Amino acid sequence: MTMPEDTTTTPVPFDPALLPVLAQVTQPDAPPFTPETIPELRRAMAAQFPPAAEVVGDAPVDVEERTIPGPEGAPDLTVTILSPRERTGAVPALYNIHGGGMMVGCRAMDTPRLLALVLELGVVAVNVEYRLAPEHPHPAPVEDCYAGLVWTVGHAAELGVDPERVVVMGGSAGGGLSAGVALL
Structure with missing residues (x-):
């Protein structure tokens, strides 16, 4: 990266x-x-917020928690991947960055919304956990989120995702970090 x-x-x-x-x-x-x-x-x-598998329940969506490489010299990151079971070919991806003022919050808080989008749109959702301030000030959060996006696009084939159709999204602080990631 x-x-x-x-x-x-x-x-x-x-x-x-x-x-x-x-x-x-x-x-x-x-x-x-x-x-x-x-x-x-x-x-x-x-x-x-319950674990993603509990939120998904018996919905036709696969849940996977993965540890992926963080930015160079930084800790690994955790992502939650929600994938529709029924799909043909590569689908778009939603790369989500959670809110929480960059000081609190966790990826689990967005699982219900992402599950609804996966079911409605037939997309794969990748939900990243990033380091929080004040222990990890700027640029750590945006670098973590960027590393997760690079991993997502780099593993598009494995995820069943079209690398040309990845949406970076987030609410509140996640929206700000999404803007920062888009600029990198």
């Missing part, structure tokens, strides 16, 4: 000026959103 030459930046620290704003937008009984509480918030969010 080839990355642009200079993608490094100085990490931006968590700005304490955000605390009053975050206090207004969080639930009254929710834990405070601080660097110290982020790991617990991630665990709580992830616990709300």
Whole structure:
């Protein structure tokens, strides 16, 4: 995978000026959103979403969890692949990047929406997990997402995907990362 030459930046620290704003937008009984509480918030969010196989149930869709290479010098990535059982030839792919403010969130949160799209459109969905801030500041998340896209296109034949018809998509932070990936 080839990355642009200079993608490094100085990490931006968590700005304490955000605390009053975050206090207004969080639930009254929710834990405070601080660097110290982020790991617990991630665990709580992830616990709300069942594994992909459970979401798919008996739908005519195959579920595969794969570990794929991350960017050079970075950890491997995990993707969830949802593939329709009934298809003829190579189909389009939806390469999904989850939301969550780039600090929380996980690929499992998008499984229901992706399952609906796989069933409706007959596409393959590849759902990537990326490293989160603040532990992994920019450009780590976008580089992870780009590495996943490169892997998806490079393994198109194995996935039964037409490499010329791959849609990069995501909601919220995933939308921002999708835009970043499209620029690389």
